[in-house]
Amino acid sequence: MIRTPTRVLVALGMFGLPAVASADDLITRTTNNYGTPGGLIDMPTAEVAPDGELTTNVTYFDGFFRTTLSFQITDRLSGSFRYAGTEDITPQFSTYYDRSFDLRFRLFDETDFTPAVSVGLQDFVGTGLLSGEYIVATKSIGDRLRVTGGLGFGRFGSYASDGSFGTRTPFSFNQGGTGGQFNIDDWFQGDYAFFGGVSYQATDKLLLSAEYSSDNYDTAQSAGILKRSIPWNFAATYQVSQNTSLRAFALHGEEFGASLTFNLNPKNPSVKGGTELAPLPVAVRGPRSAEDLGWTTQPGREQAITASLEQSLQQSDLDLEGMTLNGRSAHVRIRNEKYDATSQALGRTLRSMSRELPPSVEMLHVTLIENGIPASTMSFSRTDLERLEHRPAREALAAARFTDTLRFGDYPDPFESVYPRFEWSIGPYLRTSLFDPSNPLRADIGIRAKAKYHLGSGWIVSGSLGQKVIGNLDSAVRPNNSQLPQVRSDVDRYNRTDEPFIENLTVAKYGRLWPDFYSRVTAGYLERMYAGISGEVLWKPVDSRLALGAEINYTHPRDFDQQFGLRSRVTPGGTIPEFNGHVSAYYDFGNGFHGQIDAGRYLAGDWGGTITLDREFANGWKIGAFATFTDVPASQFGEGSFDKGIRFTVPLSWLVGTPTKQKASGVLRPLTRDGGQRLEVDGRLYDTIRESHRPEVAKSWGKYWR
Amino acid sequence: MTPSKTLLLAVGVLTALSMAGCTNTRQGVSVLSVGKTLIDSRRAQGPAKKEIPDSVVQREIRRALSSSDGPFALMQIEGTGSVAVLRVIETNGPYRTWSAWGTSERRSVSTRGGVITSTRGLGTDLMSSSVNGLLGMLSRRQDGIERQVLRHLDGENQIEETEAYCAFTPDGRQTYEGGALRLAVTRIDVFCKTDTGTFNNYYLVSDSGRIVEARTWLGEGLGYFTLSHLR
Numbered sequence: 008m009i010r011t012p013t014r015v016l017v018a019l020g021m022f023g024l025p026a027v028a029s030a031d032d033l034i035t036r037t038t039n040n041y042g043t044p045g046g047l048i049d050m051p052t053a054e055v056a057p058d059g060e061l062t063t064n065v066t067y068f069d070g071f072f073r074t075t076l077s078f079q080i081t082d083r084l085s086g087s088f089r090y091a092g093t094e095d096i097t098p099q100f101s102t103y104y105d106r107s108f109d110l111r112f113r114l115f116d117e118t119d120f121t122p123a124v125s126v127g128l129q130d131f132v133g134t135g136l137l138s139g140e141y142i143v144a145t146k147s148i149g150d151r152l153r154v155t156g157g158l159g160f161g162r163f164g165s166y167a168s169d170g171s172f173g174t175r176t177p178f179s180f181n182q183g184g185t186g187g188q189f190n191i192d193d194w195f196q197g198d199y200a201f202f203g204g205v206s207y208q209a210t211d212k213l214l215l216s217a218e219y220s221s222d223n224y225d226t227a228q229s230a231g232i233l234k235r236s237i238p239w240n241f242a243a244t245y246q247v248s249q250n251t252s253l254r255a256f257a258l259h260g261e262e263f264g265a266s267l268t269f270n271l272n273p274k275n276p277s278v279k280g281g282t283e284l285a286p287l288p289v290a291v292r293g294p295r296s297a298e299d300l301g302w303t304t305q306p307g308r309e310q311a312i313t314a315s316l317e318q319s320l321q322q323s324d325l326d327l328e329g330m331t332l333n334g335r336s337a338h339v340r341i342r343n344e345k346y347d348a349t350s351q352a353l354g355r356t357l358r359s360m361s362r363e364l365p366p367s368v369e370m371l372h373v374t375l376i377e378n379g380i381p382a383s384t385m386s387f388s389r390t391d392l393e394r395l396e397h398r399p400a401r402e403a404l405a406a407a408r409f410t411d412t413l414r415f416g417d418y419p420d421p422f423e424s425v426y427p428r429f430e431w432s433i434g435p436y437l438r439t440s441l442f443d444p445s446n447p448l449r450a451d452i453g454i455r456a457k458a459k460y461h462l463g464s465g466w467i468v469s470g471s472l473g474q475k476v477i478g479n480l481d482s483a484v485r486p487n488n489s490q491l492p493q494v495r496s497d498v499d500r501y502n503r504t505d506e507p508f509i510e511n512l513t514v515a516k517y518g519r520l521w522p523d524f525y526s527r528v529t530a531g532y533l534e535r536m537y538a539g540i541s542g543e544v545l546w547k548p549v550d551s552r553l554a555l556g557a558e559i560n561y562t563h564p565r566d567f568d569q570q571f572g573l574r575s576r577v578t579p580g581g582t583i584p585e586f587n588g589h590v591s592a593y594y595d596f597g598n599g600f601h602g603q604i605d606a607g608r609y610l611a612g613d614w615g616g617t618i619t620l621d622r623e624f625a626n627g628w629k630i631g632a633f634a635t636f637t638d639v640p641a642s643q644f645g646e647g648s649f650d651k652g653i654r655f656t657v658p659l660s661w662l663v664g665t666p667t668k669q670k671a672s673g674v675l676r677p678l679t680r681d682g683g684q685r686l687e688v689d690g691r692l693y694d695t696i697r698e699s700h701r702p703e704v705a706k707s708w709g710k711y712w713r
Numbered sequence: 714m715t716p717s718k719t720l721l722l723a724v725g726v727l728t729a730l731s732m733a734g735c736t737n738t739r740q741g742v743s744v745l746s747v748g749k750t751l752i753d754s755r756r757a758q759g760p761a762k763k764e765i766p767d768s769v770v771q772r773e774i775r776r777a778l779s780s781s782d783g784p785f786a787l788m789q790i791e792g793t794g795s796v797a798v799l800r801v802i803e804t805n806g807p808y809r810t811w812s813a814w815g816t817s818e819r820r821s822v823s824t825r826g827g828v829i830t831s832t833r834g835l836g837t838d839l840m841s842s843s844v845n846g847l848l849g850m851l852s853r854r855q856d857g858i859e860r861q862v863l864r865h866l867d868g869e870n871q872i873e874e875t876e877a878y879c880a881f882t883p884d885g886r887q888t889y890e891g892g893a894l895r896l897a898v899t900r901i902d903v904f905c906k907t908d909t910g911t912f913n914n915y916y917l918v919s920d921s922g923r924i925v926e927a928r929t930w931l932g933e934g935l936g937y938f939t940l941s942h943l944r
Contacts (some may be wrong), residue, residue: 273868278836279934280866284819285833288803288810324739344739348870397808397823397830397841399864400872432736625869664836707870712840713833 032116033123033145033153037214037244037252038064038268041129041137042075043087043109045155046206047218048240048256050163052155053125053145055113058082059624061271068256068264070094070232076653078630080622083113086632088653088675089130090442091137096230097180104444105136106677122146129162132189132651135178136226139163140195141202156203159221160195166223166238168198178226188641188648204240212246220259236260273628278664280713286323286354289361289396292389296366300334303367312363319359325352328376329419336370338384340419343375346666347627347658348710349698353407357387364389374418375699378517378690379465380525381412382699383549396712404708409701411549413522421464428461436473440480440502442677451478451502455510465517469689471510481505490643491681493578494536494610498679500567501535508569510535515690523548525692534687535569537562537610545692550701552595554693559588560686562610580681584612587686593693595702599623601631610684613637617683619654625706627658627670635683643682650683652676765796773798774892774943777814785892785943786811788822792936798943822938826851827924828916829931829938837934840864840872847903850881852922854899857881861905865932875932877912879905889917889925892943898925905930912937 035054039045042064045052056062056079066073070093077087087109092102107130117123122144130137143157157163161175175197176190204218218240227233242256250270257263302308309332316339317327329340337360343352356373364371371392374384391406412418433456440449453475460468480502489496513531520526525545532538539562547554564583566572576583589607596602601623606616615637621629634651641648652674659669697703770787777785777798786799788811799811802821808830810823820834830842846859858880867873882902889898898917905912912930919925928939 275868279868280836280838280840280870282836283834285812285821288821288823289805290803291805326739393805396805397825399841430736430738432738434735625871709840709866709870709872713838713866 036270038062040066042077047204047216048242049220049222050202050204050218051127051141051143053123053143059272059274063269066266068262085111095232107137108132151208153206158199159202160199162222164199165225166221168200171198214244216242234261273624276661282664283666287358289358289392291393292366300367302365303334316363319363323355328421328425331419334367337364337368338372338419340374347660347668348707349704350708351710351713353385354711357392361392374412377695380517380519381418382696384410384412384415400709400711403711409549411522413519426463430459432457443483449479451475451480467515470512473510474507489580489681492581492583492611494583494681495679495684496681504568527692529688536565538565539563541688543692552702554593556591561585611681613639613682626661629656637683639682645680647678770796778892787941789939828927829929839931851916851918854883875907877905877907879903891941
């Protein structure tokens with residue numbers, strides 16, 4: 008123990024040190040039985056989850072199951088996607104499956120005297136079995152008790168209604184519609200009722216809740232599958248581990264059930280800052296050594312410097328592809344296959360340069376190469392590098408200059424050894440099919456071999472070959488009643504092959520047309536369903552958060568066995584057109600959100616646009632949603648009315664704690680139909696070059712000195 | 714805060730299925746290495762403290778000192794019980810970067826005036842610190858209050874600053890013995906307060922103002938490090 012004199016403590020107190028923060032702003036990591044953040048049971052609260060939190064909740068009670076994925080999109084806004092199944096609720100199905108989306112927005116934060124207030128929409132697109140809207144207030148009393156009261160419509164206004172407002176279309180299994188519509192006319196309409204509840208944090212791990220529920224379970228009661236004796240629900244939630252909680256609950260004095268919640272926050276990687284080994288330190292030049300240009304006349308010196316720099320970069324898993332060196336400056340051409348934080352690749356490159364280049368070299372330029380084309384050039388003065396090594400990282404960002412490589416001027420040619428280059432990988436794959444009513448989860452596991460042959464600057468031949476090992480995707484047999492050219496709905500037939508299949512086999516040419524302009528042409532078997540030619544142009548200045556692109560594709564459907572053959576364009580729903588394509592705008596709002604708009608012609612020949620909004624975390628996590636609206640009417644589109652879904656990207660470095668550019672990405676669609684479908688082609692330009700541009704590099708600049 | 718082991722396992726299994734098993738590229742984090750990470754994280758239930766006998770440490774110190782005339786220091790990490798003899802691998806103005814002597818392992822710490830200002834390759838690294846005020850206070854060997862700033866990376870690779878207000882208290886004279894050094898020093902206890910907690914450092918300062926030993930807190934992940942100069 009170290010003695011701490013009282014007067015020191017008094018002095019520290021007088022310094023006005025900030026007290027340990029106690030206000031948690033009604034944050035919770037628990038979810039209710041609908042999987043939305045909150046400590047009650049069926050009823051919502053005005054609590055929020057920590058910013059960025061992802062929760063998965065599985066709830067079950069006699070004949071009812073719900074799986075909900077919730078995301079705290081901002082500190083005020085949360086969104087949920089739910090898949091619910093109910094047994095025997097309608098004679099049409101033994102189990103009625105339903106997908107639903109929720110949104111909730113915190114209007115007012117809690118103050119000392121007023122509660123937090125939120126407004127929410129439950130099941131606001133779709134067929135509406137769970138539809139309800141509410142305005143809810145929650146107030147904490149002390150550290151452990153939270154009291155909630157609210158006013159609900161729809162389901163939340165179905166028991167002991169206190170009044171009615173306007174008219175609301177009642178829920179029916181026989182609406183005949185295609186679902187997927189926004190039921191705006193019904194929001195906050197019809198009967199309303201008050202609800203309320205309390206939650207009490209009994210111990211650090213145990214939360215007790217009680218609520219008065221205004222949900223009458225009308226449909227379930229009339230189907231005779233649920234009885235409701237009292238309006239009260241009770242629950243005990245136990246925090247099993249930091250990210251897992253288990254709940255037992257009693258509903259309406261009749262039903263008992265359990266739910267399990269998993270929490271995950273993209274802001275919490277396995278190891279903050281990573282566990283990769285130390286970089287080389289900056290080598291500082293001796294005083295006046297920079298004046299010595301004698302080395303420039305020594306024969307063979309440049310080759311020796313190049314070789315030692317190449318070796319030094321190898322230690323950091325970076326590839327030197329070329330270099331030009333003169334008395335006062337050096338320019339290197341770098342391929343970074345390792346560091347997902349580009350700033351780290353740049354920082355390590357520059358430190359290697361400081362150790363290997365003669366002292367007279369003052370200006371250091373690094374051109375990053377992506378798919379064989381220059382993506383950006385970063386310049387840094389060696390004096391700054393020496394001066395700022397132990398300073399806060401932001402000072403180095405101010406000293407770094409990013410330029411479009413073509414605008415910068417000449418850049419080094421690749422060494423002869425760079426091309427041709429062969430890359431391969433072999434690994435497992437997982438392919439899933441979700442939400443089929445006859446079997447909501449199907450999957451195939453197989454093995455996949457990929458190869459890439461880099462022929463020359465920007466020329467890449469690549470292919471991917473797969474073989475299913477085990478799985479039940481082939482058991483899906485859904486009649487295809489699509490009224491559109493069947494561009495995606497034949498997926499079952501593509502899944503049915505037991506032979507090796509070619510996922511893609513293409514030759515691509517990447518290029519730089521002018522400063523700020525990038526180009527790509529890809530030809531061959533572009534994806535599992537289509538072959539053809541895809542051409543793309545992208546405009547993106549190196550320090551811009553805006554990019555504009557255009558893509559045009561000539562496509563032909565591939566045979567279902569996904570080998571070399573093609574099949575007829577004619578399908579029962581119509582003929583698949585030859586051309587499709589889009590113009591796109593990409594914008595990084597700079598506050599963690601990224602928007603994308605694509606407008607053009609989709610695979611089935613339908614015209615329209617896709618809007619995508621992603622929450623992007625600086626460590627590489629992305630969670631977003633998209634919706635596509637085309638000139639196909641809902642009746643022709645079929646179930647779901649329009650194409651929509653959720654997409655996510657998980658950087659592997661977040662999980663393993665060391666740098667890698669590998670990531671796992673996925674798209675979750677409630678339903679895949681034929682309207683609003685785009686071609687899936689590998690290596691689109693925006694994602695290829697974006698990481699090398701200043702806005703992205705600056706986001707993770709903290710890793711520059713790591 | 715780190716995700717729980719079960720969650721890591723679940724996410725890991727899912728991601729493992731979406732990546733390469735083996736490859737000739739640098740991107741290759743293979744299924745095996747993810748598996749290993751998961752196993753390691755499951756094993757790491759509370760850090761197992763290593764007990765290294767003092768005789769072994771003293772022998773290493775003697776070997777190091779006889780190997781060259783350069784500066785050496787002994788670093789002890791309280792959280793893991795690790796001990797290492799360090800040598801200087803680079804100097805940048807008032808900063809020195811140290812790495813373990815006798816190995817080529819790429820982990821390093823940098824110091825200024827004998828105080829650790831950054832670490833690399835240890836996980837949850839200290840990226841940089843501001844210690845000007847602290848060094849001034851130590852050189853005067855008086856009591857008083859100074860500010861210190863520690864910078865780490867947060868979960869999104871953003872620099873997160875921890876500002877500490879520290880009270881300095883000279884706490885008597887003693888004799889310091891370490892490696893080739895034997896001299897009279899003043900012990901200065903330092904009590905620091907941050908927004909979220911407190912920590913206790915101490916420094917041994919010679920009459921000429923040299924800091925020969927420092928026990929410093931380097932952040933929540935790293936904990937306390939003691940650096941003792943040997944020459």
